[in-house]
Amino acid sequence: MSLAGREREQLAALAGSTGGAVQLAGVGRTALLSTLLPALSVVCVAAEQHMPYAALHQVLLPLLGELSALPAPRRAALEAAFGLADGTTSPRLAGLAALDLLAGRGVVVVEDAQWLDRESREVLGFVARRLAGSGAVLVVAADVPVLDGVPALCSADDLLDAAERAAAAGRPAEVERILDRLRGRELTVRQRALATWLPTSFDDGVGQGAGPAELIGLAEAVVADGDTGLGLRIFWSVAMRCFWTEPGPAVRERIMAVARSLALDPRDPHVLAMTAYVAPIEQGDAVIAGLRAALDPDGGAGADSFVPGDDPATARLLGSAALQVGAFAESVRFSAAAQRGFRATGQLGLLTRALAVEAWSRTRLGDLANAEPAAAEALRLAEQTRQPYMRGLAAAVQAEIAALRGDHAAAAEHAALAERVGLAAGARPVLATVQLARALAALGEGRHADAFAAVRRVHDPADPAYQLALRRYVLPELVEAAVRSGHADEAAKLVEGLDGATTSPALAGGLRYARALLAGDEDAESLFTAALDAETTGWHRARVQLAFGAWLRRRRRAAHARPHLKAAAEAFEAFGTAAWAQRAREELRASGETRGGTGELTEHELTIARLAADGLTNREIGERMHLSHRTVSTHLHRIFPKLGVTARAELGPALAGHPR
Structure with a gap:
C-alpha cells in the first residue's frame, strides 16, 4: 500500500505548521515530495555515505555565509566539521548550530537519505527532534526511516519490503532497526509472519529469534491465508535448522506433514533439499532417486543430460541434499557446478556454502588433494562474508583432512577453532565433524578408546555433537575404534539401529564394513568379500582391504592377506594418507612380506x-x-x-x- 490520502493530508498540515519533522518512506514518497515547495532541497548519494558530515554540508552549504552570527562554540563545531578550521567537532554543538541556521527557513527536504553518512544522520536526527516552533520543517525521504525518534509516514508493507532487502544484503542490524518501527502496529497474518521470520534468516537461523515450532505455525497460517510462496520460504528456513540444530522428531514430522498437505512437487530442488534436511533416514531413498532423476531426467539420456552450472542456486540445493543422504559423489558434482555460476555473478556468500559442502563430501570420498583447497577457500570466504557457522564447518573439514594425513598437531588446531564456533551456537554438523577428526587422529595414534569416545558422541542424542544425518556416515570409524577398544557390543547395537536396505552409497558401504568387523569368524570372511564385491569408492575399498588383510593375517593366512594389504597400502599412498599407508605396510611386514x-x-x-x-x-x-x-x-x-x-x-x- 503506497503513501497517499491520509498521509498527504498529514504532510500538508506539517508543511504549513510552525516547525517539525517527518520521514517519508516507501513507494509513494516521490509523489508526496512533489506537493512541497521546499526552500532548501538536497539529494544524498551513495558515493558520500562514508564521508563524515558530507550530507550535512550539502544541507547547510547555502547558509555558511551566516556562520559568523553563531555563538563561537557552535560556529567552531561546524567549521571543524566542514574543514574550515582546525579542531574537533562535537555532534551536539554542530546540531545546535544547524538549528540556528535552519530556523525560519520553511521546508527543507533531504532525499535518498538511506545514503546519509553516520555523522550527518546523528546531527540531523538531533535537529529533527527539536524543530517544533522553529519555523523550519525537515522532510527526510528514504527507502526506510533512518532517523530514530522522528515520525514516519510509511506502510507496514513498505517497511517489510525494506527489511527483506536488508536481509538479502546480509545486514541483520538494519533488519532489526526497520522492524522496530512496526512495533505497536496492527499487522495482517502475512505481515506478522514476515516480521517474525526475517530476523531468523541469517546464519540459517541458528541461535536466533523464533524457534522451529513457532515458525512452522506461522508458515501454516500464511499458507492457509493464501501465500504459499512465503510459506515455502519459511518451511525452507526451518528445514535448514534441522541440519544445524536438532529440533526433535515431533517437529521434524510436523514439517513433513505440512509439506505433504501442500502437494508439493517431490522433484522440485527446494523440496528435495528440504526433505533431505528434515527426514534424511525415512526419505533418504526417495531423495537419492530424485537426485538421480535430476542428473538423468530421461532415464537413460546420459550423465551429462543435466547441466547444473546453468542454474547455480538449484545445483547448490541438490549438492546439499546429496550430502545429507550420503551420495557424496553426486554432492561433489552438484556443488562444483554451482560454484562456477556463483563465481561468475560474485555471490560469495553462496559460493562459500557450495565450497564447504564440496570439501566435506570430497574428504569422505578420500579425495584430499581436491578437498584441501576447497576447504581453505571456504574458510577464507566465510571470514570475509561473516558466516561463522560455515567458517566452523570449513575448519572442521580441515581438521579431518589433517587427521587423515597424519598431521595430528594441525588436526588438533583446526578442531579447536571449529569447536569454539560450533559450541557458541550449538552448530551440530560442525561439532560432529570435529569429533570425527579427533577420532581419526586417535585411531592414527593407536588411541582406540579415545577414538571410540569421540565418535560415540556423534551417535548420542543428548550430546551437542549429535547430528541425525551425519552420524550414519561415520560407522567405519565407530566400529573400528569399538572393536579395538572392547566396545564391540555397544557398537553392534548402534549399527543394528541403522541397519536395513538403503540406496545411500555411504551408509550402505559403512554398514557392510561394520558387519564384517563385528562378525564372528564363521561369517567375517564372506562379509568382507561381499563388501569388496560391492560397488564403492576407492577410499572405502582400501579401508575394507586393510581390515580384511589384517583379519586374514591374524588367522595365519598371510598368503591370502598380502594382496589385500599391498593394494590398501598403495591406495592410501595415492590418496595422500601416509598414516593409513603406514598401517597397511606394518600389517604387510607382519605377514612376512618386505616392501621390495x-x-x-x-x-x-x-x-x-x-x-x-x-x-x-x-x-x-x-x-x-x-x-x-x-x-x-x-x-x-x-x-x-x-x-x-x-x-x-x-x-x-x-x-x-x-x-x-
Missing part, C-alpha cells in the same frame, strides 16, 4: 615356488631345474614359512601381483 619383494625368497627359491604354484610335482620341478626331488622338497620346506603358507594350494595367492 616377495617374502625374503632368493631368485632360486622364487622360481621353485612359482613352479610349485603352477602345479608341478617335486620330481617335475627337479627335472626342469636339474635338482633332485629331495632338494626341491627341502627348498619348499624353507619357502613355506617365508611366505606364511602351509600348503602348495596357497602358493598362488601368496605370489599374486609379482611379475614373472
Whole structure:
C-alpha cells in the first residue's frame, strides 16, 4: 500500500505548521515530495555515505555565509566539521548550530537519505527532534526511516519490503532497526509472519529469534491465508535448522506433514533439499532417486543430460541434499557446478556454502588433494562474508583432512577453532565433524578408546555433537575404534539401529564394513568379500582391504592377506594418507612380506615356488631345474614359512601381483 490520502493530508498540515519533522518512506514518497515547495532541497548519494558530515554540508552549504552570527562554540563545531578550521567537532554543538541556521527557513527536504553518512544522520536526527516552533520543517525521504525518534509516514508493507532487502544484503542490524518501527502496529497474518521470520534468516537461523515450532505455525497460517510462496520460504528456513540444530522428531514430522498437505512437487530442488534436511533416514531413498532423476531426467539420456552450472542456486540445493543422504559423489558434482555460476555473478556468500559442502563430501570420498583447497577457500570466504557457522564447518573439514594425513598437531588446531564456533551456537554438523577428526587422529595414534569416545558422541542424542544425518556416515570409524577398544557390543547395537536396505552409497558401504568387523569368524570372511564385491569408492575399498588383510593375517593366512594389504597400502599412498599407508605396510611386514619383494625368497627359491604354484610335482620341478626331488622338497620346506603358507594350494595367492 503506497503513501497517499491520509498521509498527504498529514504532510500538508506539517508543511504549513510552525516547525517539525517527518520521514517519508516507501513507494509513494516521490509523489508526496512533489506537493512541497521546499526552500532548501538536497539529494544524498551513495558515493558520500562514508564521508563524515558530507550530507550535512550539502544541507547547510547555502547558509555558511551566516556562520559568523553563531555563538563561537557552535560556529567552531561546524567549521571543524566542514574543514574550515582546525579542531574537533562535537555532534551536539554542530546540531545546535544547524538549528540556528535552519530556523525560519520553511521546508527543507533531504532525499535518498538511506545514503546519509553516520555523522550527518546523528546531527540531523538531533535537529529533527527539536524543530517544533522553529519555523523550519525537515522532510527526510528514504527507502526506510533512518532517523530514530522522528515520525514516519510509511506502510507496514513498505517497511517489510525494506527489511527483506536488508536481509538479502546480509545486514541483520538494519533488519532489526526497520522492524522496530512496526512495533505497536496492527499487522495482517502475512505481515506478522514476515516480521517474525526475517530476523531468523541469517546464519540459517541458528541461535536466533523464533524457534522451529513457532515458525512452522506461522508458515501454516500464511499458507492457509493464501501465500504459499512465503510459506515455502519459511518451511525452507526451518528445514535448514534441522541440519544445524536438532529440533526433535515431533517437529521434524510436523514439517513433513505440512509439506505433504501442500502437494508439493517431490522433484522440485527446494523440496528435495528440504526433505533431505528434515527426514534424511525415512526419505533418504526417495531423495537419492530424485537426485538421480535430476542428473538423468530421461532415464537413460546420459550423465551429462543435466547441466547444473546453468542454474547455480538449484545445483547448490541438490549438492546439499546429496550430502545429507550420503551420495557424496553426486554432492561433489552438484556443488562444483554451482560454484562456477556463483563465481561468475560474485555471490560469495553462496559460493562459500557450495565450497564447504564440496570439501566435506570430497574428504569422505578420500579425495584430499581436491578437498584441501576447497576447504581453505571456504574458510577464507566465510571470514570475509561473516558466516561463522560455515567458517566452523570449513575448519572442521580441515581438521579431518589433517587427521587423515597424519598431521595430528594441525588436526588438533583446526578442531579447536571449529569447536569454539560450533559450541557458541550449538552448530551440530560442525561439532560432529570435529569429533570425527579427533577420532581419526586417535585411531592414527593407536588411541582406540579415545577414538571410540569421540565418535560415540556423534551417535548420542543428548550430546551437542549429535547430528541425525551425519552420524550414519561415520560407522567405519565407530566400529573400528569399538572393536579395538572392547566396545564391540555397544557398537553392534548402534549399527543394528541403522541397519536395513538403503540406496545411500555411504551408509550402505559403512554398514557392510561394520558387519564384517563385528562378525564372528564363521561369517567375517564372506562379509568382507561381499563388501569388496560391492560397488564403492576407492577410499572405502582400501579401508575394507586393510581390515580384511589384517583379519586374514591374524588367522595365519598371510598368503591370502598380502594382496589385500599391498593394494590398501598403495591406495592410501595415492590418496595422500601416509598414516593409513603406514598401517597397511606394518600389517604387510607382519605377514612376512618386505616392501621390495616377495617374502625374503632368493631368485632360486622364487622360481621353485612359482613352479610349485603352477602345479608341478617335486620330481617335475627337479627335472626342469636339474635338482633332485629331495632338494626341491627341502627348498619348499624353507619357502613355506617365508611366505606364511602351509600348503602348495596357497602358493598362488601368496605370489599374486609379482611379475614373472
